[in-house]
Amino acid sequence: MNPTLYDLTEETLRLARGAGLTIATAESCTGGLVAAALTEVPGSSDVVDRGFVTYSNAAKTALVGVSEELLAAHGAVSEPVARAMAEGALAAAGVSLTVAITGVAGPGGGSEDKPVGLVHFAAARAGRPTLHRERRFGDLGRAEIRRRSVIEALAMLQEAAGAIAAA
Secondary structure, eight states: OOOOHHHHHHHHHHHHHHTTOOEEEEESTTTTHHHHHHHTSTTGGGTEEEEEEOOSHHHHHHHHOOOHHHHHHHOSSSHHHHHHHHHHHHHHHTOSEEEEEEEOOSSSOOOSSSOTTEEEEEEEETTSOOEEEEEEOOSOOHHHHHHHHHHHHHHHHHHHHHHHHHO
């Protein structure tokens, strides 16, 4: 049986809580859905600090410090920008763990190099290397791409939160 989104979220919070971590999100194509999933669980306020919805490039720069030069060089949907979003959220929020999501949810907006369904994720944890993952979900429809992105982001938070136990 596949775990539900709520189960994944509860496990993410349990791991973070157990490691003494606090979480912030920096979300573009998911528009705050990861923060919403995390705060759906009662008692999550001891772990979840805030969410940044950085849908525009200007928001990425203003809220989490992604440089205009980086955005111009790589585009918003890229590994360097996802990493910068996660690391910028870590600094801006003063938390110990962040996840960032930037992608093309569609139905339009894709290109040959960056098709609909391409999503970059990054998880930053204080004192550890930033994790990155690229997913090409395909043109599954906006809602499904966003749903799968939330699941992937929670998995990355779990991976980063569990790193202390594995270290």
